[in-house]
Amino acid sequence: MTQPPVPEAPDDARWQAVAQRDPAADGTFWYGVRRTKIYCRPSCPSRRPLRPNVTFFESPEAAQAAGYRACQRCAADRVGAVATALARAQHLLDTEPAAPSLKALAAAVGFSPFHLQRVFKAHFGVSPKQYALRARTERLKTHLGAGQSVTAALYAAGHDSPATLYAPATDQLGMAPRAYARGGQGVQVRYAVVTGPLGPMLVAATARGLCAVRFGEPSALQAELRAEYPHATLTEDPATLAPYTEGLQAFLAGRPLPAYPTDLPGTAFQQRVWAALRQIPPGETRTYAQLAALIGQPGAVRAVARACAANPVALVVPCHRIVPKAGTGSGGYRWGAARKAQLLALEGALAPPF
Ligand SMILES: [Zn+2]
CATH class of the missing domain: 1.10.10.60 (Homeodomain-like)
Known part of the structure; x- marks a missing residue:
């Protein structure tokens, strides 16, 4: 039953490109319609001619020499x-x-x-x-x-405006996955530990943006960072991080959070969850189910909850805005329920942005 494959004739490939209006074929050949004596680019939006009516040309000049006129719709003569x-x-x-x-x-x-x-x-x-x-x-x-x-x-x-940064920064500024897979090898991570109403806060960033915002005891926070980036160059550098730490401290004092770039190691799914979290405005909350629906995967509530729990940057990716169903308290938080309740109270007091 097997037969040797028939080599594809060049004109068949060209006809495929015409049938699909393939713009990548533009400039490689032109097609003429015998009945109308008009020639076109492969991507011309005009109605497809019937295959038997079509002839192919190597250039507009060749088409014109054969007595064809250029199609006005696709400006076929403008190479x-x-x-x-x-x-x-x-x-x-x-x-x-x-x-x-x-x-x-x-x-x-x-x-x-x-x-x-x-x-x-x-x-x-x-x-x-x-x-x-x-x-x-x-x-x-x-x-x-x-x-x-x-x-x-x-x-x-x-x-x-800050709003235009949110989704793009998260989508486009992800740490090169290979660098992260190598434990941050070749990556410079600067960090600072500052104090605030929620206790000590570790803030870390690469040249691309924030990679960690966490609460806890300073020594434990530093050990955690080192464990996560074993091969990165870690430098305590409060001066360089001041634009971040000052903005985050101001946020905890009731000011709006600046739109920070982030450099978050994570799977594509985690990145989507974190980007969706950044769309929840201050002063509002969502449930895990609502967040799952927001990323178009209503059945993935548990995976969404795990991604929220793995959020590396508190406040900036506001996982504290995810709460259980109405009337059951403010729910768990990677950095403690008390901190979460404090944050939600803080944001409930924020004046609406104008
Ligand atoms: Zn045309």
Whole structure:
């Protein structure tokens, strides 16, 4: 029964690209429709012709020499149109402090939003929106690496308000998993222990952002950090960490928490839970079931609870805002129920943000 595979004819591959409107094929060939004598890019949004009506060309010139006219919808004769549009879009995303919307971006490069989204993703592997997040994160890292304070770096990187930082920072600034798997080898972790209304608090950060905020006895806190990052360079450095420790202490005195970048080692699932926790506004609470629903996995309540318990950064990832069902108290907390009750009382007293 077995037969030798029939080699795929080049035109079959080209027809596949046309049938799928594959933007990655743009510029590699053009197709003409015999009946209308019009030629197009593979990604042209116009209705697909029937296969027998289609012929292929190596260049717009070849199509024109055969008597075909360029399609107006896909600007088939402008060889560099896609490359030019992509370069302009990339430049705008790299340089605009506030990432333009897809609609604005498309208008700026002269494409429809739909078409731009397709060719951009085909070329860069990510959508313009994802690209903008990465670009902003790269700028943030550059500014932090240059020794700027965290807050100054955030604003320089185009985070116009704390709210815009929350999810992106957690998504994009994760510690390189391999570095963490090696016990933090090659990673510089700076830390400081400060005092406050909840007792001693250890605050630690890598160059990328906060990696630990914990309560307890100072010696135990330091031992815990060392156990977690056995091969990292650990340095007690209160001066460098002042932007973090001062903001966290101010928060415990009733001020809003600054939008801090984080560098959290964790699984993709844990990262999603922690990102969702950061979406719960101060003064509000959720149940584990609500949080599970929020990440789109209503059946994963136990796993969500475990991820909350593994939260490495108290306050910044506000796992204290998760409470049992109404009327059963404020529930457990990695750093003690008394601290949790204190925090919830503190946030209940916060004035609503304007
Ligand atoms: Zn066309």
